[in-house]
Amino acid sequence: MAGGNAIRGSRVGAGPMGEAERGEAAPRQRIAFWCSNGHETHPSFSDEAAIPETWDCPRCGFPAGRDEHNPPPAPRNEPYKSHLAYVRERRSDEEGNAILEEALAQLRRRRGE
Numbered sequence: 001m002a003g004g005n006a007i008r009g010s011r012v013g014a015g016p017m018g019e020a021e022r023g024e025a026a027p028r029q030r031i032a033f034w035c036s037n038g039h040e041t042h043p044s045f046s047d048e049a050a051i052p053e054t055w056d057c058p059r060c061g062f063p064a065g066r067d068e069h070n071p072p073p074a075p076r077n078e079p080y081k082s083h084l085a086y087v088r089e090r091r092s093d094e095e096g097n098a099i100l101e102e103a104l105a106q107l108r109r110r111r112g113e
Contacts, residue, residue: 033057033064036074 027047034040035057041064045051054063054072063072091099 031066032068033066034068034071035060035062035064036071037062039064040068 028044029047030042030044031051032040032042033055037057037060039057039059041055041058043055051066054065056062057064062074065072087096
């Protein structure tokens with residue numbers, strides 16, 4: 001048996017809101033951005049907002065620019081480096097051997113060898 005209640009299943013205040021309740025919407029502009037994969041996106045900005053030079057592409061995550069024929073380059077993906085690889089960038093083999101010998105000497109002194 002269906003009831004005659006027109007607002008069944010809704011909450012107080014869940015009705016349609018118009019501009020009278022929300023206030024006027026700020027004037028907006030849609031700006032086109034293109035990424036290096038050729039994806040085009042059109043985010044909207046307030047007329048008063050400063051438009052950024054780049055925008056992250058929502059499809060691939062690459063940076064997108066406003067020039068369709070010259071989009072920003074894709075970020076270079078650095079391979080994973082271990083801690084040892086970073087240490088080797090900072091130290092030469094001779095410096096590493098000197099530090100190792102110093103640490104071994106301290107260890108031997110503590111052990112009484």
